Amino acid sequence: xxxxxxxxxxxxxxxxxxxxxxxxxxxxxxxxxxxxxxxxxxxxxxxxxxxxxxxxxxxxxxxxxxxxxxxxxxxxxxxxxxxxxxxxxxxxxxxxxxxxxxxxxxxxxxxxx
Numbered sequence: 001x002x003x004x005x006x007x008x009x010x011x012x013x014x015x016x017x018x019x020x021x022x023x024x025x026x027x028x029x030x031x032x033x034x035x036x037x038x039x040x041x042x043x044x045x046x047x048x049x050x051x052x053x054x055x056x057x058x059x060x061x062x063x064x065x066x067x068x069x070x071x072x073x074x075x076x077x078x079x080x081x082x083x084x085x086x087x088x089x090x091x092x093x094x095x096x097x098x099x100x101x102x103x104x105x106x107x108x109x110x111x112x113x
Contacts, residue, residue, distance in 0.1 A: 017056050017085040018049055025049075028084055035076045041069055045077065055109035057081060058095065062105050074108050081110060088112060 021028060025047065032045065043063040050058060059077050061070070074092035082090050092108040099105040 014054070014056060017087060020085045021057055021081065022049055024084055028080060031080050032077055035080065036073060039072060039076065041065070041073050041076075043069070043073070045073060050109075053109075054111045056085070056087075056090070056112075057110045058107055059092070059110060060097065060105055060107035062099065064106065070106060070108075074110070078110055 029047065036042070036045070043061050043065050046060045046062075048058040048060070050056075057077075059074065061073075065073070071092075078090040078092060082088070090110050090112060092110055095107040095109050097105050097107040
């Protein structure tokens with residue numbers, strides 16, 4: 001398979017995974033919220049669905065949790081989304097971001113490993 005065909009196949013797979021997430025967003029958010037509460041993590045996580053790129057979802061918070069807490073929250077998100085879309089291992093990668101008229105925001109892209 002040549003590079004263009006491989007990219008088309010990858011794009012189709014990512015779009016199918018994003019569609020599953022969009023259709024189940026409320027259930028996924030609920031599952032993540034419960035898992036975070038069970039882990040003692042009380043900060044909010046926001047989800048954004050990219051239309052292109054490698055990420056199946058981008059997560060962010062407007063609070064400033066410790067690095068360990070953010071890593072744990074990202075791992076929870078990855079685990080729940082992996083189960084929902086039936087894919088291999090997902091990972092988070094830090095993402096530069098900013099917010100106007102507010103404090104700090106932390107964001108992570110969730111991508112295939």
